[in-house]
Amino acid sequence: DSGVTQTPKHLITATGQRVTLRCSPRSGDLSVYWYQQSLDQGLQFLIQYYNGEERAKGNILERFSAQQFPDLHSELNLSSLELGDSALYFCASSVGLAESSTDTQYFGPGTRLTVL
Amino acid sequence: DQQVKQNSPSLSVQEGRISILNCDYTNSMFDYFLWYKKYPAEGPTFLISISSIKDKNEDGRFTVFLNKSAKHLSLHIVPSQPGDSAVYFCAASAQGSGNTGKLIFGQGTTLQVKP
Numbered sequence: 001d002s003g004v005t006q007t008p009k010h011l012i013t014a015t016g017q018r019v020t021l022r023c024s025p026r027s028g029d030l031s032v033y034w035y036q037q038s039l040d041q042g043l044q045f046l047i048q049y050y051n052g053e054e055r056a057k058g059n060i061l062e063r064f065s066a067q068q069f070p071d072l073h074s075e076l077n078l079s080s081l082e083l084g085d086s087a088l089y090f091c092a093s094s095v096g097l098a099e100s101s102t103d104t105q106y107f108g109p110g111t112r113l114t115v116l
Numbered sequence: 117d118q119q120v121k122q123n124s125p126s127l128s129v130q131e132g133r134i135s136i137l138n139c140d141y142t143n144s145m146f147d148y149f150l151w152y153k154k155y156p157a158e159g160p161t162f163l164i165s166i167s168s169i170k171d172k173n174e175d176g177r178f179t180v181f182l183n184k185s186a187k188h189l190s191l192h193i194v195p196s197q198p199g200d201s202a203v204y205f206c207a208a209s210a211q212g213s214g215n216t217g218k219l220i221f222g223q224g225t226t227l228q229v230k231p
Contacts (some may be wrong), residue, residue, distance in 0.1 A: 001199060002159065010194035033218065043160070043205065043221040056216035062179065090159050094217065 003027065004093050006109035012114045018079040021111045025072055025093030031055070032074040034066055034106060037088040048072055050096065081115045090113050119143045120208050122222035130230055135193040137225050139206030142187065146208040150219070151180060151191045154203045163204075164191070196229045202226075 003026035013019055025032050025051035034046040036059075042098075044059035063081075068074040078085060092105040121140045129135045138153075152160035166173040166180045166189065173180050179192045188226035193200055206222040 002161070004159070006159075017226070031217070035219075035221075043219075046220045048216055048218055056218050058218060065205045092159075092219075097197075103160050104165060105217070105219060106162060107152070109157075109159045 002106040002108065004091060004106055006089075006091050006108035006111050008111060009049070009109065010112050010114075012116065013081060014116055015081055015083060017081050017115075018077065018082065020112065021076040021078070021089055021113075022089065023074045023076070023091030023093075023108060025074070025091075026106055028095065029093035029106075030096045031094045031103075031105075032068055032072070032077050033092040035090045035092065036062075037090065037110075038084075039087075042102075043090065046076070074081075078113070080095070083115050086113055086115045117174060118223075119146075120206055120220045120222040122204075122206055122225045122226050125223070126226040126228070128228045128230060129196050131198055132188050135191075135196045135227055135229065136198065137193075137204050137206075137227065139191075139192040139222055140187060141189075141208050143208070143210075143220075144187070145210045146220075148209050148217075149180070149182060149189050150207045150209075151178075152205045153200075154205060154224070160205060161185055181212045193227075196227075198229050198231050205214050 003095045030051045036052040037044045048056040066076045088110045090110045092107045149161040150165040154160045182189045201225045207219040
C-alpha cells in the first residue's frame with residue numbers, strides 16, 4: 001500500500017459526459033501528479049500540482065482540467081468524453097518539488113475509465 | 117519522440133537465475149532514474165532509483181546500473197523469484213531547480229519468472 005488513494009476504482013460512462021477522478025496523496029506529500037495509461041501507450045504525464053498551485057503540464061487535453069485543494073487532495077476533471085479517453089488514470093504523490101534526488105513518486109491504484 | 121525506451125517487450129527467465137532489464141534514454145538533462153514494478157489492476161510500485169552522480173545502486177536482490185556515456189541503465193534481479201513476474205517500467209526525470217520532476221516512462225518490459 002503506497003498510501004496514495006484514488007476513487008473511484010472503476011468508472012463507466014458514455015461519450016460526451018463529464019467525470020471527476022479523485023486522489024488523496026500520502027500524508028505529508030505536497031506534490032500530486034496525474035498520469036494516463038492507454039492500451040497502446042505507456043504512462044503519460046498529464047499535470048502536476050504542488051501545494052495547490054499548478055507546476056507543470058504535459059500531454060493534457062484542453063477538455064481535461066485538474067485542481068489541488070487546501071487539504072492537498074486533487075481532482076482530475078474529464079469532460080466531453082470520447083472513446084479514446086478510455087484508459088487507466090494514475091495519481092502519484094511526492095514530498096515536494098523535485099529538487100531532491102530522493103523525491104520519489106508513489107502511485108495510487110488508479111481509476112479505470114471506460115467510455116462507451 | 118520517445119525519450120525513454122525499453123526495447124524488450126518481454127523477458128522470460130528461470131527461477132533462481134538473473135533477470136536483466138534494460139532501458140535507454142536520449143535526453144541528457146535526465147539525472148534521476150527509477151524502476152517501477154506493476155501488477156495487473158494495480159498502480160506502479162517503486163522499486164529502486166539511482167541518481168546520475170552514481171553508477172550503481174543496490175537494494176537487496178535489486179541492483180540498478182547507470183552508464184551515462186551510453187545513456188543506458190539496467191535493472192538486475194538476483195535471484196529471480198516467481199513473485200517478480202510483473203511489468204517493469206523504467207522512468208527518468210530531471211531534478212533540481214527549475215525542473216518539475218515529472219516522470220518520463222518507458223513502454224515497459226513484462227518479466228516472467230518460471231518455477
